[in-house]
Amino acid sequence: MQYQFLGIGFLTWITFLPVLGMVVVLLIPRGNTTAMKWTALAATVLQLVFAVLIWINFNPSLSGINDASGFQFIEKTRWIDLQGVGWFGHVAVDYFLGIDGLSLPMVILTAIISFVGMIASWNINKAQKGYFALYLLLDTGMMGVFVALDMFLFYVFWELMLLPMYFLIGIWGGPRREYAAIKFFLYTLLGSVLILLVMLGLYFSVSVKDPTTGQMMHTFNMLDFMNAKNFDPNSLLGGLGTYWRYVAFIALFIGFAIKVPVFPFHTWLPDAHVEAPTAISVILAGVLLKMGTYGFLRISFPIFPDAMLKFAFPLAILGFINIVYGALCAMAQTDFKKMIAYSSISHMGVVLLGIAALNTQGVAGGVLQMFNHGIVTAMLFLVVGVIYDRAHTRDLSAFGGLANQMPVYTGVMTVAFFAAIGLPGLSEFVSEMLSYLGAFQSFQWVAIFSSIGIVLTAGYMLWALQRVFLGQLPDKWKGLPDVNGRELVAFVPLMVVVILLGIFPSIMLHPMNASLNHLVEFVQKAGSGLVATK
Amino acid sequence: MNLHVGLTDFLVVSAILFSLGIYGVVTRKNAIMVLMGIELILNSANLNFVAFTRFGLMNLTGQVIALFVIILAAAEAAILLAIVLNIHQQLDTVNVDEVDKLKN
Amino acid sequence: MSPIDTTLLNLAIAVLFLPLAGFTLLIFFGKKIPRLDLVETGILFLSLAFSLYIMIEKIFILHLGTLDLTFRWIDIGAIVGHPGFVLDIGIAIDNITAIMLVVVTLISSLVHLFSFGYMRDDIRYIRYYAYLGFFSFSMLGIVLSNNILMMYVFWELVGISSYLLIGHWYEKKSASDAGKKAFIVNRVGDVGFFIGIMIVFTSLHTVLFSGIFKGIAAGQLSGPLLTAAGILIFCGAVGKSAQFPLHVWLPDAMEGPTPVSALIHAATMVAAGVYLVARVYPMLTGDALTVIAYIGAVTAFLAATIAITQNDIKKVLAYSTISQLGYMILGLGVGAFSAGFFHLVTHAAFKAGLFLGSGSVIYAMHHEQDMRRMGGLRRKMPITYWAFVIFSLSISGIPFTSGFLSKDSILGGALAYGMLSGNYIIPILGYGVVFLTAFYMFRLIIMTFHGEPRDHHKFEHAKESPAVMTIPLVVLAALSLFVFYTFNPFSPESSWVMKSVVKPESVVPAAQTRGWDNPVPVETASVPSTPNTLPQMGNQTRSVTYYGEALEESHYVGMGLSLTLAFLGILAAFVVYQWKKVDAEKLKQSVKPVYTFLLNKWYFDELYGATVVAGTVGVSKAFAWFDGHVIDGIVNGAAAFTRGASSLSGKFDHYVVDGLVNFSAWFTGLLGKGVRRVQTGKVQTYIVFALLGVLIIFFAFRQF
Amino acid sequence: MNWYDIAFYAFAIVTVVSAVGVVFSRNILYAAFALLFTFFGIAALYVLLTADFIAITQILLYVGGILVLIIFGVMLTSRAFNVEVKRGLLKRIPAVLVVGAMAGTLIGVLTTTQWPSSNFSPYEDTARPIGALLMTQFVLPFELASVLLLVALIGAVIIARREKERGAQL
Secondary structure (H helix, E strand, O other), X not given: OOOEEOOEEHHHHHHHHHHHHHHHHHHOOOOOHHHHHHHHHHHHHHHHHHHHHHHHHOOOOOOOOOOHHHOEEEEEXXXXXXXXXXXXXXXXXXXXXXXXOOHHHHHHHHHHHHHHHHHHOOOOOOOHHHHHHHHHHHHHHXXXXXXXXXXXXXXXXXXXXXXXXXXXXXXXXOOOHHHHHHHHHHHHHHHHHHHHHHHHHHHHHEEEEOOOOOOEEEOOEHHHHOOHHHEOOOOOOOOOOOHHHHHHHHHXXXXXXXXXXXXXXXXXXXXXXXXXXXXXXXXXXXXXXXXXXHHHXXXXXXXXXXXXXXXXXXXXXXXXXXXXXXXXXXXXXXXXXXXXXXXHHHHHHHHHHHHHHOOHHHHHHHHHHHHHHHHHHHHHHHHHHHHHHHHOOOEHHHOOOHHHHOHHHHHHHHHXXXXXXXXXXXXXXHHHHHHHHHHHHHXXXXXHHHXXXXXXHHHHHHHHHHHHHOOOOOHHHOOOOOOOXXXXXXXXXXXXXXXXXXXXXXXXXXXXXXXXXXXXXXHHHHHOOOOOOO | OOOOOOHHHHHHHHHHHHHHHHHHHXXXXXXXXXXXXXXXXXXXXXXXXXXXXXXXXXXXXXXXXXXXXXXXXXXXXXXXXXXXXXXXXXXXXOEOOOOOOOOO | OOHXXXXXXXXXXHHHHHHHHHHHHHHHHOOOOOOHHHHHHHHHHHHHHHHHHHHHHHHHHOOOOOEEEEEEEEEOOOOOOOOOOEEEEEEEEOHHHHHHHHHHHHHHHHHXXXXXXXXXXXXXXXXXXXXXXXXXXXXXHHHHEOEHHHHHHHHHHHHHHHHHHHHHHOOOHHHHHHHHHHHHHHHHHHHHHHHHHHHHHHHHOOOEHHHHHHHHHOOOOOOHHHHHHHHHHHHHHHHHOXXXXXXXXXXXXXXXXXXXXXXXXXXXXXXXXXXXHHHOHHHOOHHHHHHHHHHHHHHHHHHXXXXXXXXXXXXXXXXXXXXXXHHHXXXXXXXXXXXXXXHHHHHHHHHHHHHHHHHHHHHHXXXXXXXXXXXXXXXXXXXXXXXXXXXXXXXXXXXXXXHHHHHHHHHHHHHHHHHHHOOXXXXXXXXXXXXXXXXXXXXXXXXXXXXXXXXXXXXXXXXXXXXHXXXXXXXXXXXXXXXXXXXXXXXXXXXXXXXXXXXXXXXXXXXXXXXHHOEOOHHHOOXXXXXXXXXXXXXXXXXXXXXXHHHHHHXXXXXXXXXXXXXXXXXXXXXXXXXXXOOHHHHHHHOHHHHHHHHOHHHHHHHHHHHHHHHHHHHHHHHHHHHHXXXXXXXXXXXXXXXXXXXXXXXXXXXXXXXXXXXXXXXXHHHHHHHXXXXXXXXXXXXHHHHHHHHHHHHHHOOO | OOHHHHHHHHHHHHHHHHHHHHHHOOOHHHHHHHHHHHHHHHHHHHHHOOOXXXXXXXXXXXXXXHHHHXXXXXXXXXXXXXXXXXXXXXXXXXXXXXXXXXXXXXXXXXXXXXXXXOOOOOOOXXXXXXXXXXXXXXXXXXXXXXXXXXXXXXXXXXXXXXXXXXXXXX
């Protein structure tokens, strides 16, 4: 382990730094909110620093996915080791962290979004201590999901992030926050249960040789799940293309689909977004949604490649529905935030479409879209947050003519909107293009019909832009101030990323390259029962 | 030294004392009398300990325990008498049957 | 690559990025540094100089081949069993590009100059210049790109700059609506374009034009898919060049400032569609070309009929633009490639001139655009007037103008097409439009400049525009004369544009071409291919085809016909509007239904509004309702069901389970009542019981 | 039967008889005095069991301490003499039965049990080993006992005194 700081691996640092920050925040006396804010900010900034360090030291030629030697920054120690736990037998869970080209963009995204969200949280004026503590805990949960390679650990982080989210929406949210928070919680909990079930099914189906004792034992190691040889032939999920494997894939799919969210599991999203405070919306749309698709790529696809190949077409169809349905719903909204929430659904459909294509450009486009959408939608929610902070309304029809009143804001929002429309030169264009190109290669007609979404997106985005910025300025908004320095600090890094990745997408594509190619190849081969592993 | 009187005899004496002590505790109304019954019981226990020590069923520990029991008995007596005095002052009785304020 | 090639490519890159640098400068420092508009204009003139240098070096002096600079943009590696994913992009300069560079930078710099006057008092003056710079950058990007993807990229960017400029006066709802409409309608076309790109890329794994043509020539993409790809890519052109049925945005786009209309919506951006078709020309199959030709012809006719009824000076010009773009598309469609492109160049000059001229008029009339309130301006604005006349003659196709050269060759091509295919609809429409064009242009001139002023107040204040506005007019008027293109005013073929822009040879399988586009067998060919032809993108050589022969035949017939029709059109305009021999109002009344139909632009807006727009909005509302009520209803229903079930189970719990519990408690209580007597509260009693218990246990467990 | 046996029976009878007196005496003062004899008898039995130290302690503590305390208590509770010290017959019968049964059982058990051989030579000197034990093995209980005594002492004083004050206030 060469990448260490103070004897602790980078990934542990990046994951648990926020917890450290949380402890410090909790120790700060109640009144001292300034110290809390700066502590929390420091934690996220340090996290960002680590993310950059990881990015710099990342070796883009290693592939990962199902190949333990292809992962980087690995940290692996026995975490839980219980002998003879009832019929579970010998339970061993590893603290197994590592990243490859698939997780790297997500790690960076999480770090960026956490930082930006922290800045957007600056004006929280209710129970700050709890807020910042929960925020940091949430941060750890998110980061952990992206670096965990042991499924048990993955699940722990997955659940860890749920609770702070519930409170952050339920306490600091808008007027219908309880409803939204409970809805979010129940939805995601349902998903978690399905994931848990599949996880247990996999656990009991897979046996590997314990390196220390030499005896066969069950494991939660994701990489072991991906090797068809490790499945006990008579176990529930053994073999290829069996009924239970399909069931498990679908259950896992629903579990992750709720997070994405895939139609028809999406209705928690508009409510949660609308009620959540700005920073939490940013996190929600920027990172949480990506966990679903990340779960597909990290877990569903390589573990159930046979089912993946079978269900690729329905997946693409769902992607199409997401794109068009989300866009149409967005068009009908009058609530600014809700519109953006639906636009997220639409854009995540592109991810789905891309990864369902299961070819290089499609998957690369999908993953890049995950990253880009994270950045862009964060900007969009920040944009809404700015206007909501000032005007205390999100009704699109209540605005107009703000372009003259708030020129800088208009510029920022125009960039964000155009990025969301998929304007070339901005990041989302590249990823959408790659996704569509990939989808077209695999599912020609789905891609063609999905491209209706391109027009619809332009339609509702421009309509919103027009309603907010163009036309005459109503008298009551004459005093609205333009964006301030703090808000610019949140916007500028995102804008830089959006433009940079629009022009040089290779910055992000290059590190992903080897992993995604390997993923595609692996799933294609393993799914059709060819040589399963290297 | 071959004794006719053996362990059993002492234990029997002890048992009789114990039974009498119990009887006293159970039948007496006067708190002080109850205390006396308790003292009897304690003494019977002590007698057992010492007897066991003498006949090799316990080492000297038995006598040490007896010593502690005596000490405890002293403490107990002191406290109990203080309580009795108190009750007497408060309720003007030492009859344990009448000390039932908590009951009603 | 020779040094001069490198130099030219570097210059081209400079031409491309200079306006972007100007844009960045203006956006970020526009408020801090004064008079940045001068910098921006200077930049454009510099670009113009570079472009001229490139064009002259390339076409007239060195006769260079295609200059190409390609680099790898995205590389997602290759994996076994898959072709991998590599995207190469870059720039290339061939003759078309070189000419387009000059056209774009020339019009753009003239418009910059003109805007000094026209936009002088605008509140967002600097922003306006910034956007102009951005537009120039995007447009030059389209021109320079050597691949279809980058073209799409800049395609969208010009769309966005067009959006921003149309909506420049966004306080007006109509302006922001128009911008939005333009962008969305363009997007519809772009989706087709994008699907076309997807087809091409998926089949050929490249986006470079050269690679595409090579791949198609090698037969990797053929059959209906190739036709579809061609038509879909053409969809992009339909959107951007405002062809039927996506032409509806262009008239609305006139909400933008008039110089913008001149630059974007007349000369350059809308011509990008034509440029696109010219770029992908070798891959268009015969069927695709026929579709293109029909679209062009229909558009030209439709727009021209609408133009004769409009009263807004800019609207007339807008429809005229659509009509002329239809001509170009038609030209390309029928196979008159060089002519179509030539018309693009000449049209850029005279149509930009027309718009700037109308801008000059509007400026003088204090932003009055209705022709019915003008008149008699000839005396007040002589320079504008004479420039306008030259432009109008040019657009009408009167000899000694550039328009005559290019339009005539398109019509010749159309006629040749008619002869070869036996299908005369396209040439008939084309010639009909000649008459209409001449008519509405002179109707415009007469209504605006001749006769008596109708609004005396405005007329009194009208005066000739300042020099910054008239100079561009004069320059453009000069460029609308034949001398800049050829010294023989009756021979378009002799113009350098036609000579240097040669119809590329088709790469589609022979079965899918039009037979007459194929070369005439060598032994019958009158002229063998000359070795020193100018190579173009794709695999193009100049050779004699059946089409070329037909063109020769039809040339003089076509010229005579078009001249006659043009003169008739002008005559008609004079008869009706100048000499008032026929009462225009009576004429309108006599054909009222037709007139109303035309005045309302064939009801396209209403049609789209009622179907596509209302349909989409309706569906979106329906979906939103569905989302809120059905899906969420299911979710909430599930929640309610759960609550109901829980309340049921609560009742069960209360009455049955709790009942049992309570019963047992009651029973216990009954028991307790009996046993309670034992509980005397007296320690002594307890001791007795305890002892009793001990005894019982003892005897219960004793083993002896 | 030797002197040892005679001494045992004599003291055993003294002890048991006086204990019966304690339990059955109507007069509390008599009971107290009977208790005195019981204590003495037990002390004598201790001597017979070669537990000289315990015997001395028994006399000192019980006779000199506890019994005096009891008599003080009797005296201080003014109406002690008039109190009906015994329960009614009806309540005594179950007690007599149970206690009798228990005594019978105990004695039966004790006599039937085969105790290990009693050839154990008695301790010659007990005071010194006990002292040593108290200072070594039992030092913690010893200290605890001392603390307990102190606490009991203070507690007794407080309990007896505080209530008195309150009574005075009333």
